[in-house]
Amino acid sequence: MTTLQLSNINKYFGTGSSRVHVLRDINFTAKKGELNLVIGPSGSGKSTFLTIAGGLQTPSTGEVELEGQSVKSMSNKQRDAMRLNKIGFVLQAYNLIPYLTVKEQFQLVKKVKKEHNLTNLSLEVLLKRLDIEDLQNKYPGELSGGQNQRVAIARALYTRPDIVLADEPTAALDSERVVEVGKILQTLAREQNTAVIVVTHDLRLVEFADNVYQIMDGQMTLNNNMKLA
């Protein structure tokens, strides 16, 4: 079942002679239950792709549809609501609010989105699975990089999103933690029936992906052969 559809996306920055064509005719589909990896070097356009997929930026041309609804036609308020209700973001840094404990990170979300979040019991199960159930009264500053990233993943899943968008979730993690995060994202995609899209330049995540896309100079190609390499 298609959850996110990007059709003929182009994105330009600047005008005239300084105009840069960042994304070129991108066509991309994400389905529930699948982990999609978008791999590319720095400056290839993968972050721009992620922000357009998440409704944070509008494409210069093309269409983004979330569960069949055009993002272009939404007001800013509707886009805020869409991101809150349907998308979970896992970012590279500044993921967690430093002055809130792990437990309070979820409370903050609950204060804004009062319904259709994970139940307390489901959250406990999730935290246990992520091995962070004992960290609920700790502040982000008291956690390791891996623990912070796992809390960020839990927070992204707390609102029961249809899509999880992750930006370099394994940056600054050691190999052991990369494997751990890869497994978590893969399992969550399948068990929570969520479409997970990860943009990264970390090839160690390839083995966990259902689909691997390569992005280079703004052009995206499906390259599932990378999984066999």
Place this chain on the structure above:
Amino acid sequence: MFLSFKEIKKEKVRYGLIIGMIVLICYLIFILTSLAMGLAQQNTDAIDSWNVKSIVLDKDSNTSMAQSLITKDEVKKTNVTSDKAYIGQAAVVTKKSGRTNESAQFLGLKSNQFVAKNLTLTSGHKVEKANQVVVDDKFETDGYKLGDKIKFNSLDKEYKIVGFTKNAKLNIAPVIYGNISEWQNLKNINGQFVASAIVSKKANFKTDNKQLKTYSKSAFISKLPGYSAQNSTFTFMIAFLMIISLIVIAVFLYILTIQKIQNYAVLRAQGIPAKTLVGATISQSITLVVSGLLIGIILTAITALVMPAAVPMSFNIPILSEVGIGLVLTGLLGSLIPIRIILHVDPVSVIGG
């Protein structure tokens, strides 16, 4: 509220220092306001106690009661009814061996007119004879007692203190109420001068004589020597402190917001509405100012208890409340710049792109 309280709870030292700064500003503003009101009150205490609305002076006296002399001829056609009274003013220095000399204002009254009749005493009795005086309680604070005999300037005549009265100060100096005939003696003027001024309970009191001019109470007070200059100085000091507090609060909130901009960008990316973040900033600003204000009020109250009576301070709750509300509004104003920053946070900035 949630975000602001949690942040203050986590960053106790940082926010403690900010609140400390606001406490000092509030305390300074309260003390200065009280001092300004205390001094202003000591200029006008006696006038306020008469409950008059207008005052008639010689038109060439430059609105100064001390410089004004009203002759019998000038008031010939004026009917001094029960709501009007003569007052004769003379600056004197009181002397009594073993006591400090006091610079004071002698105010001569007619015992059958309303100012003398309405005089409220804290002890003793009203003036009944020419050599008797009722004095401000500053004399009592300085060791004078009922029955003490005092002299004025280099004159030999003695006057007996028969009563003490509260809040009887004119131009900061304590007032001595006596008989108007003694004012004539002190001024060394003959019987053709009846008083320095005629005060009235009516605002529209006018005399027929062209040499006399009627002033409203506020116009008369504003012309008291040094009164307006002193009040303006305090008003400017308090206004500048308000502006300084506005800048301090705005700068602190600006710095704090800039430090949190990446977190706010993440929250915006996650769909947290800008109004939630704006609400957090406003409630944080109010929490900081109100906390500072409350501690400032407590410190001011403690200061009021230990302040010596010689320091002219007046703790007027309604006016201090207005100052407090002004400070809270200042805090709200100070949060406007950070709010503008929050409204323009770009969630893309934390993802790149």
